[in-house]
Amino acid sequence: MGFNIKAVGGDAAANVFRWLFPRACWGCEGDLDGNERGLCGRCLNRVVRWSGWSCRICGVPLPDGGARCYVCRRRRREFRFCRSAGLFEGILRRSILALKYGHRDDLAPALCIPLVRVFKERSELQKNQCVVPVPLHFIRRHGRGFNQSELLGRGLADGVGLPLVSGVLVRRRWTWAQARLGRDQRKANVAGAFTVRYPDAVQGKRILLVDDVCTTGATLESCAEALKQAGARSVDALTLARDYTGPRPDSQ
Numbered sequence: 657m658g659f660n661i662k663a664v665g666g667d668a669a670a671n672v673f674r675w676l677f678p679r680a681c682w683g684c685e686g687d688l689d690g691n692e693r694g695l696c697g698r699c700l701n702r703v704v705r706w707s708g709w710s711c712r713i714c715g716v717p718l719p720d721g722g723a724r725c726y727v728c729r730r731r732r733r734e735f736r737f738c739r740s741a742g743l744f745e746g747i748l749r750r751s752i753l754a755l756k757y758g759h760r761d762d763l764a765p766a767l768c769i770p771l772v773r774v775f776k777e778r779s780e781l782q783k784n785q786c787v788v789p790v791p792l793h794f795i796r797r798h799g800r801g802f803n804q805s806e807l808l809g810r811g812l813a814d815g816v817g818l819p820l821v822s823g824v825l826v827r828r829r830w831t832w833a834q835a836r837l838g839r840d841q842r843k844a845n846v847a848g849a850f851t852v853r854y855p856d857a858v859q860g861k862r863i864l865l866v867d868d869v870c871t872t873g874a875t876l877e878s879c880a881e882a883l884k885q886a887g888a889r890s891v892d893a894l895t896l897a898r899d900y901t902g903p904r905p906d907s908q
């Protein structure tokens with residue numbers, strides 16, 4: 657494209673343009689190659705990956721080094737490991753927000769590419785036997801029309817050849833959006849919020865839990881707790897993004 661669509665009429669015009677010409681990348685408006693959908697390879701390469709030290713258990717960046725973070729040193733987490741494909745910033749942050757709040761579920765297949773990649777790189781995740789998405793409350797699921805974690809979980813499951821087990825882990829009560837809450841409030845907000853409807857589907861299994869963003873890990877731990885109570889053998893977590901705003905290795 658030889659012109660910037662945003663200059664002609666703002667975001668509304670850009671959205672109409674994308675709707676009319678879906679072969680353009682959502683991130684950079686450049687052309688998509690044959691098998692690319694939603695986001696181009698250049699945009700996916702701009703996903704910021706943490707290259708410094710990180711917690712062996714929960715994966716949180718540790719700019720000062722060390723094996724485990726403060727939380728994981730003090731108590732045992734409900735998941736064995738938590739890993740993420742990138743940091744919640746830049747193109748990853750923008751596309752996750754568009755996916756969740758901008759009805760851009762067509763971005764999900766492209767966003768599964770970094771998820772599949774991190775699964776393949778991380779041998780500690782590879783014993784898992786099935787993929788379980790973090791559920792939305794049915795009212796929120798109904799309002800949005802889809803559950804973004806389920807779209808990501810399905811793409812991951814297909815990409816790595818594991819079964820997707822959805823509709824088994826459910827939210828039994830309404831919870832407020834975690835993004836508005838502090839660390840302690842987040843924990844209380846999701847405590848006991850999840851339950852397993854069909855325990856047979858998870859009993860004795862090693863489960864990989866999938867969500868879009870990990871901040872404190874409270875939601876993932878609450879899900880892992882419910883799955884283990886229902887008889888799951890172990891639970892790992894994989895999220896597309898890790899919300900991290902602390903210092904960077906090169907700024908030390």
Ligand SMILES: [Zn+2]
Nearest residue numbers: 681684696699
């Ligand atoms: Zn692009």
Ligand SMILES: [Zn+2]
Nearest residue numbers: 711714725728
């Ligand atoms: Zn940790």
